Amino acid sequence: MPLYNRRPDPGLSALPPAALPLAELLARVRQTLSERFAESYWVLAEIADLTVPRFDGAHCYLTLSDQHTTARGAQLKAQARATIWSQRYQQLAPAFEQQTGLALKVGLKVMLRVQIKFHEQFGLSLDVVALDPTYTVGDLARQRLETLRKLEAKGLLERQKRLTLPLGVQRVAVISSPTAAGWQDFVQQLREAPYDFALTLFPASMQGDDSPASIRTALAAIKLRRREYDAVVIIRGGGSKTDLLAFDDYGLAAAVAAFPLPILTGIGHERDEAVVDLTAHTSLKTPTAVAAFLIERLARLEAALEGYGGRIRELAQARVQDAVGHLQRILRRAHQEARQQLSGHREELHQRIRLAAAAPRAQLRQQEQQLTRRRHQLHRAAQSGLRGQEARLRTFGRALAQRFRRLHRRRCEQLLHRRFQLQLAAERLLHQAEVRLLQVQIPTTAAPLPLVPAPTPTRSKAVSSPAPKRVAAATPAEGQLPLFLS
Numbered sequence: 001m002p003l004y005n006r007r008p009d010p011g012l013s014a015l016p017p018a019a020l021p022l023a024e025l026l027a028r029v030r031q032t033l034s035e036r037f038a039e040s041y042w043v044l045a046e047i048a049d050l051t052v053p054r055f056d057g058a059h060c061y062l063t064l065s066d067q068h069t070t071a072r073g074a075q076l077k078a079q080a081r082a083t084i085w086s087q088r089y090q091q092l093a094p095a096f097e098q099q100t101g102l103a104l105k106v107g108l109k110v111m112l113r114v115q116i117k118f119h120e121q122f123g124l125s126l127d128v129v130a131l132d133p134t135y136t137v138g139d140l141a142r143q144r145l146e147t148l149r150k151l152e153a154k155g156l157l158e159r160q161k162r163l164t165l166p167l168g169v170q171r172v173a174v175i176s177s178p179t180a181a182g183w184q185d186f187v188q189q190l191r192e193a194p195y196d197f198a199l200t201l202f203p204a205s206m207q208g209d210d211s212p213a214s215i216r217t218a219l220a221a222i223k224l225r226r227r228e229y230d231a232v233v234i235i236r237g238g239g240s241k242t243d244l245l246a247f248d249d250y251g252l253a254a255a256v257a258a259f260p261l262p263i264l265t266g267i268g269h270e271r272d273e274a275v276v277d278l279t280a281h282t283s284l285k286t287p288t289a290v291a292a293f294l295i296e297r298l299a300r301l302e303a304a305l306e307g308y309g310g311r312i313r314e315l316a317q318a319r320v321q322d323a324v325g326h327l328q329r330i331l332r333r334a335h336q337e338a339r340q341q342l343s344g345h346r347e348e349l350h351q352r353i354r355l356a357a358a359a360p361r362a363q364l365r366q367q368e369q370q371l372t373r374r375r376h377q378l379h380r381a382a383q384s385g386l387r388g389q390e391a392r393l394r395t396f397g398r399a400l401a402q403r404f405r406r407l408h409r410r411r412c413e414q415l416l417h418r419r420f421q422l423q424l425a426a427e428r429l430l431h432q433a434e435v436r437l438l439q440v441q442i443p444t445t446a447a448p449l450p451l452v453p454a455p456t457p458t459r460s461k462a463v464s465s466p467a468p469k470r471v472a473a474a475t476p477a478e479g480q481l482p483l484f485l486s
Helices: 022-036 086-100 133-153 181-191 211-224 243-248 250-257 275-279 287-355 361-440 459-464
Strands: 040-051 060-069 075-084 109-119 123-132 171-176 198-203 231-235 263-266 282-284
Touching (some): 022 109, 040 123, 060 086, 075 086, 086 123, 123 133, 133 250, 133 275, 171 181, 171 211, 181 198, 181 231, 198 211, 211 243, 231 287, 243 250, 243 275, 250 275, 287 361
Parallel strands (some): 171 198, 263 282
Antiparallel strands (some): 040 060, 060 075, 109 123
């Protein structure tokens, strides 16, 4: 006969299971974990939260997380608390920072050797016993390589280098921290140069996690006023390898590469190149090197213009010498022709004398007088022609000199007028900006910082004012070279 489930006999009551105290249950869990996971293990995780010691003897507390995808495609995130005890932190943290150039921070991927600990009151936690800096260095190198590959795939690595840098860069937009030593060195280097640079500082944070966004904001502000500048300079006064990680950011490097003006960088590193250096138009080591580069370009431009002026003088002198030589050749030919004519007339006279030996003496005297007059006429004609040629040569020389002076004076007046127009436009823009700032009552994030404030000029004083400090002309159109004499 088959057996079936039967209802319990109401006469028989089942005994309840024996209950364990919570402390005993958790103690068994702790014992099981300590026996099962007695050794330490290497784990890969990302630092989700970090509390560093604020005084000697304090411990470092971390929250480690790991997000992965299951076989079904679901996103799972594992998370655990970890602790680096005080004495071990004093050993691990400096060694990690020395080998990687990075301090422990949130968002950093690390490889740690941990021991599993369980406490009845605080639950599961991990004790960190070692850190592997080579994994973090490799991860940073991988991220940099991925950034370069993305930029190269989009054609952004060489885009800035295809822009044309003006021969004379004098209107410069600078992105830097106002309190940075590199900014002060850059300004001092340009002030010591014999050229006048118009600098506008766009303040930005040059280190930290918010540095890429701050620099991109400054670039956006410059882009709105890009017609006012010849080039953009990004400088900082150097720093540790950690501080320069902001310049490996993909968003910042892409913004630099796509910018419509040439960008020069002087980030202050000596060995490694940041990704921003690779996407910029010109990369230099330090802010002072950028200043020297700008000064050298203006010096080469000035030398070229002086060479053109010297060439013009040489051509004018050559024209004058050619005219003098031509005049001397004409004079020699006139003398030769006069001698030839005189010789011809003498021969003709001798022939007539021989043919008319019996002619009256009066006719002979008349012929001699005619010969004498003709000789004087030829001599006077030669002298008159010579004086006329000399007068025309002097007139041509004076006209050439006057035309050259007028051209020089007109070009100087045009350059002065253009400079004063630019200064007046800058003053007007500044005044309009100040009025808008007063109306809106919010501080600006990009205030122009001219080196030397210039008074508002008038047109009547532009001609009679003394010669200003050497300023290059406005950027010429493509295929043209500005022509002015210093």
